[in-house]
Amino acid sequence: MAARYKNLIDGEMVETGAWLDVLNPANEQVIGQVPVCGPSELDRAVAAARRAFKSWKKTTFEERQATCLAISKAIKDNADELFRLLTSEQGKPHEQARYEINGAAGLAAAQSGLKLEEEIIEDSDVRLHRSRRVPVGVVGGIVPWNFPVMMAIQKIVPALMAGCTIVLKPSPFTPLTTLRIAELIAGTVPPGTVNIITGEDSLGPLITSHPDIDKITFTGSTATGKKIMEGASADLKRITLELGGNDASIVLPDADPKKVAEQLFWSSFSNAGQICVAAKRIYIHEDIYDELSQAIVDYARSVKVGDGSQQGTGVGPIQNKKQFERVCELIQDARDNGYKFLLGGDVDPSGSGYYVPITILDNPPEDARIVAEEQFGPVMPLMKFSSEDEVINRANNSDYGLAGAVWTGNPDKGVEIAEQLETGTVWINEYLHLSPMAPFGGHKQSGFGAEYGLEGLKEFTYPQVITLKRDFTPA
Ligand code: NAD
Numbered sequence: 001m002a003a004r005y006k007n008l009i010d011g012e013m014v015e016t017g018a019w020l021d022v023l024n025p026a027n028e029q030v031i032g033q034v035p036v037c038g039p040s041e042l043d044r045a046v047a048a049a050r051r052a053f054k055s056w057k058k059t060t061f062e063e064r065q066a067t068c069l070a071i072s073k074a075i076k077d078n079a080d081e082l083f084r085l086l087t088s089e090q091g092k093p094h095e096q097a098r099y100e101i102n103g104a105a106g107l108a109a110a111q112s113g114l115k116l117e118e119e120i121i122e123d124s125d126v127r128l129h130r131s132r133r134v135p136v137g138v139v140g141g142i143v144p145w146n147f148p149v150m151m152a153i154q155k156i157v158p159a160l161m162a163g164c165t166i167v168l169k170p171s172p173f174t175p176l177t178t179l180r181i182a183e184l185i186a187g188t189v190p191p192g193t194v195n196i197i198t199g200e201d202s203l204g205p206l207i208t209s210h211p212d213i214d215k216i217t218f219t220g221s222t223a224t225g226k227k228i229m230e231g232a233s234a235d236l237k238r239i240t241l242e243l244g245g246n247d248a249s250i251v252l253p254d255a256d257p258k259k260v261a262e263q264l265f266w267s268s269f270s271n272a273g274q275i276c277v278a279a280k281r282i283y284i285h286e287d288i289y290d291e292l293s294q295a296i297v298d299y300a301r302s303v304k305v306g307d308g309s310q311q312g313t314g315v316g317p318i319q320n321k322k323q324f325e326r327v328c329e330l331i332q333d334a335r336d337n338g339y340k341f342l343l344g345g346d347v348d349p350s351g352s353g354y355y356v357p358i359t360i361l362d363n364p365p366e367d368a369r370i371v372a373e374e375q376f377g378p379v380m381p382l383m384k385f386s387s388e389d390e391v392i393n394r395a396n397n398s399d400y401g402l403a404g405a406v407w408t409g410n411p412d413k414g415v416e417i418a419e420q421l422e423t424g425t426v427w428i429n430e431y432l433h434l435s436p437m438a439p440f441g442g443h444k445q446s447g448f449g450a451e452y453g454l455e456g457l458k459e460f461t462y463p464q465v466i467t468l469k470r471d472f473t474p475a
Contacts, residue, residue, distance in 0.1 A: 002021070002022075002030045002031055002032050002033050003031070003032050003033070004019065004032070004033045004034075005032055005033070005034050005035075005175070005176055005179040005180065005183075006035065006179065006182075006183070007034075007035050007037065007041070007045075007179065007182070007195075007196060007197045007198055008179075008182035008183070008185075008186055008194065008195055008196045008197075009041070009044055009045045009048055009195050009197065010044070010045070010048035010051075010052075010191050010192050010195065011048075011186060011189075011190070011191025011192065012186070012191075013182070013183055013186055014035070014041075015035050016035040016036055016037055016038075016041050017035075018035065018036035019033040019034065019035065019036065020033060020034050020035070020036050020172060020175075020198065020199065020200065021033055022034060022089055022172075022173070022174075022175060022176055023089075023173075023320075024088050024089065024091075025089075025090070025091040025316075025317040025318065025319050025320060025353060025354045026088075026091055026306075026307040026308060026309065026316065026317050026353045027307070027352050027353050028352045028353060028354075031088050031089060031176070032089070032176045034172075034175045034176070034179060034198040035197075035198055035199075036198070036199045036200065037197040037198060037199040037203055038199070038203075038206075039206055041197060042167070042197065042203065042206050042207065042210060043210075045167045045195040045197050046138060046167055046195075046210055046212050046213060047212070048191065048192035048195055049138040049139075049165040049166065049167050049192055049193070049195055050137075050138055050165075050192075050212055051192050052165045052190060052191060052192025052193045053135075053137055053138055053164070053165045053192075055190075056160075056163060056164075056165055056190065056193050057134075057135050057163040057164075058163075059163065061115050064112070064160055064161050064163070065112045065113070065161070067160060067188065067189055067190070067193070068108055068109075068111065068112035068157050068160055068161060069108070069109060069112050070185070070188045070189075071108050071153070071156070071157065071181075071185050071188070071189070072105045072106075072108035072109040072112065073105075074181065074184040074185050074188065075101060075104055075105040075108065075149075075153070075181060075184075076102070076105040078180075078184055079098065079101045079102060079105065081180070082101045082149070082177055082180060082181070083097040083098040083100070083101045084097070084309070085176055085177045085180060086100060086101060086148070086149060086177045087308040087309050087316070088176075088309065089148075089173075089174050089175075089176045089177065090145065090146075090148060090174050090177075090308075090316075090319055091272065091308050091316040091317045091318070091319050091354070092271050092272070092308050092316050093308040093313045093314060093315075093316050094308060094309060094311075094313075096270065096271060096308075096316075097308065100147055100149055100150050101149060101177075103150055104149045104150045104152075104153040104154075106436075107150065107153055107154060107157070107436050108153050108157045110436040110437065111154075111157045111158055111161060111436050111452075111457075112157060112161060114158070114161055114437075114453070114454060114457050116132075116133040116162070116454065116457060116458065116461065118130050118131065118132045119131040119132075121465075124470075125470060125471060126469070126470060126471050127467055127468060127469050127470050127471075128467070128468040128470060129465070129466075129467045129468075130465070130466055130467075131463055131464070131465045132463075132464055132465075132466070133162070133458060133461035133462070133463060133464070134163070134461060134462050134464045135162045135163030135164040135460060135461055135462075136162075136164060136214045136215045136238050136460055136461060136462055137164060137165075137214035137215070138164065138165055138166070138167065138212060138213050138214050138215075139155070139159045139164045139165070139166040139167070139213070139214065139215045139216070139217060139460065140166075140167055140168075140169070140207040140208065140210065140213040140215070140216045140217070141155035141156065141159070141166050141167070141168035141169065141216075141217050141218075142168075142169050142204055142207060142208075142216065142217075142218045142219070142220065142228070143155065143168070143169070143170055143171060143178075143218075143219050143220070144171050144219055144220040144221075145171035145173040145174040145319050145320065146271060146274040146275060146276070146319065146376075147271075147275075148170055148171060148174035148175070148177060148178055149177050149178060149181065151219045152168055152170060152178045152181070152196075154451055154452070155168060155217045155219075155451075156168060156194055158451070158456055158457050158459075158460055159217070159460050160189075160193060160194070161457060161460075162457055162460035162461050163460075163461075164214075164215070164460050165192060165193045165194070165195075166193070166194055166195065167195045167196075167197060167207065167213065168194070168195065168196045168197075169196075169197055169198065169199070169203055169204065169207060170196070170198060172198065172199065172200050172201060173319060173320045174319070175198045178196060179196060179198065182194075182196040204224070204228075205227070205231055208227075208228050208231035208232055208237075209231045209232075209234060211235060213237065214237060214238065215237055215238035215239065215240075215459075215460065216228055216232050216237055216238075216239045216240070217239075217240045217451075217459070217460075218239070218240070218241050218242070219241075219242040219243075219276075220242075220243065221243065221244050222243040222244040222399075222400070222445050222446070225241040225243040225447070225448070228241065229241065229448070238459070239448060239449070240441075240447075240448065240449035240450070240451060240456075240459045241442075241447050241448040241449065242276070242440075242441065242442065242446075242447050242451060243276075243402075243442055243445065243446050243447045243448075244276060244374045244376075244400060244402070244445075244446060245276050245277055245278075245280070245374060245400045245401075245402025245403060245423075245442065245446050246280050246281060246372075246373065246374045246398050246400040246402075247277055247278065247279055247280050247281070247400075247402055247403045247404050247405070247423070248279070248280075248281045248282075248283060248394070248395035248398075248404050248405075248421075249264060249267060249279040249281070249282045249283065249404065249405040249406075249407065249431075250283045250385075250391050250392075250395060250404070250405070250406050250407070250417060251264070251282065251283065251284045251285060251288070251292060251407040251408075252285055252406065252407065252408040252409075252410070252413065252414075252417075253285040253287040253288055254408055254409035254410055255288065255292075255407040255408055255409060256409070257288055257291045257292035257295045258295060260292070260407050261292060261295035261296045261298070261299050262299050263430070263431060264279065264282060264292075264296055264407070264431075265296055265299050265300055265303070266431070267279040267405065267431035267432060268280070268282065268378075268380040269300075269303070269314075269315055269358060269378050269380070270432065271316075272315050272316050272317065272318055272319075272356070272377060272378045273375065273376060273377045273378040273379065273380070274318070274319060274323070274376050274377065275432070276402055276403075276446075277402055277403040277425065277432060277434075278376075278432075279380070279405060279431065280374060280375060280380075281371055281381055281383065281395075282380060282381070282382050282383065283383050283384075283385045283391045283394065283395065284382055284383070284384060284385070285384075285385060285386070285391075286384045286385065286386050289363075289382075289384045293342060293360075293362065293382050296360065296382070297342050297343050297360055300343055300358045300360060301343070303315055303358060305355060305356075305357055305358060305378070306355070307353070315358060315378055317353045317354040317355050317356075318354040318355075318356055318377055318378075319354070320354065321354060323354075323376060323377065324354035324356065324377075326376075326377075327356050327375060327376070327377030327378075327379060328347050328349075328356070330369055330370050330373070330375050330377070330379060331345055331347065331356070331359060331370075331379060333368075333369045333370070334361055334364060334368065334369075334370050337364075337368065339361055339362070339364040339368060339370075340361065340362040340363070340364075341359065341360070341361055341362070342360040342361065342362045342382070343357075343358060343359060343360040344356075344357040344358050344359030344360065344378075344379075345357070345359050356377055356378050356379070357378070358378050359378060359379040359380070360379075360380050360381075360382060361379070361380070361381040361382065362382060363381075363382065363383055363384050364381050364383070366383075366394060366397070368381065371383065372398075374400065388417065392417060392420050392421070395421055396420075396421065396422045398444075399444055399445040400442070400444060400445055400446045401422045401423045401424065401442055401443030401444035401445070401446045402423055402424060402425070402442040402443075402446035402447070403423050403424065403425040403426065403427070404418075404421045404423045404425075404426050404427075405426065405427040405428070405430075405431055406418050406421075406426065406427075406428050406429075407428075407429055408428070408429070411428065411429075414428035414429065415428065422443050422444065423442070423443055423446070424439075424440065424441045424442050424443050424446065424447070424450070425440060434452070435452070435453075436452050436453070437452070437453050438452060438453050439451070439452055439453045439455035439456055440452045440453075440456070
């Protein structure tokens, strides 16, 4: 029988009696089972979080920091076990899974140093007028399957640092590593402060509409984000939404094809392309288009697609069947429309595992589905451009606005173009670098609010202004 993992509610590891299978996307074998929670288990978790909030909101910065550092340490001390488990449920190669686990431990440590200071507006003989931040209360956290551990930690730690308590729901596709971390921290975090519950997608709307949850922090698709905004409107819950992206990379004619090919490749194909901020459209200046596209294809041929637990694998399987079918559909659409493939495009449906070969398309039109939609898979369209204005317009011609990149030998030109892109993050001559200290969030339909940094921390709080009149005493 597959290993069974429990939920964390009110400091205890619990079952519900109903179980959900979790598959390894590399071979479609069941590797674990997790509890299925319904309304009554959710009520229990929310009630525990509400009780814990009464005392947790009064803790000092140092007490919160100590708890978050203990979470970081638990992850770090068990990194070897955790990254292997993560590969088995998510599919990403060991090296990338290790990066996520260590990154989550590092993020927890870094964010545990974030402190929201009071602001003194006036400190005079007449009055003391100050603005402080108070925790919103009980937070509902909902996370996706592409970076399940990182996303869980980036919701739990700032919630705790702000003085909130949390009920977190992992994706039904990737709950195992998060529940193992729950077990590791169960004796460390005060009961009820962190609750981790699992179930089908249908558990999500129950969280969004729960009357005793004060805020939702969500990472996932734009379509689900819209439903969450709607669900949260009934009682005006606070919301932070980190949603999809269709990020453009722009390669100027002075970029050296030999230097940028490998980085451009990994900006698109890390985690099998399943990164919200992956480069999903690559615009290359016509002067270097042929040379650079050839260099990318040459590099791509050296990368192995396969089971992430096997040494040498660079690109693992797609995480789940639904996403696999969507990516296959986009490839088929490109075939049906006669677009040219520089590499890949032949999915073998006969074996087990959700494998899509590294696929690179040659200059499909702007309205091709593979260009206009978020593919979230190992399929990259390369497109030719001839002028800066044209490429900036094409890059911005999207409802999404998450991230983007400019590659150039001229840093000033890179900044000039970056400042014209309608996205929350823009990299110049690098990719995927995020700092726990810098706000991360999407423009347009890529999100609402931000995570990371003091700005992200503030989203777990309300401002409260207290004014003390000093030169008047009624009695
Ligand atoms: P998804 O929206 O399908 O699911 C995300 C989470 O929401 C899961 O836990 C799911 O169970 C839950 N959910 C599903 N329906 C719900 C509902 N009606 N109400 C509440 N919760 C519900 O997303 P996914 O397929 O897991 O993730 C892929 C998407 O996430 C991509 O679009 C990607 O770009 C985006 N993403 C964004 C970021 C970011 O920081 N901006 C990071 C990672 C992934």
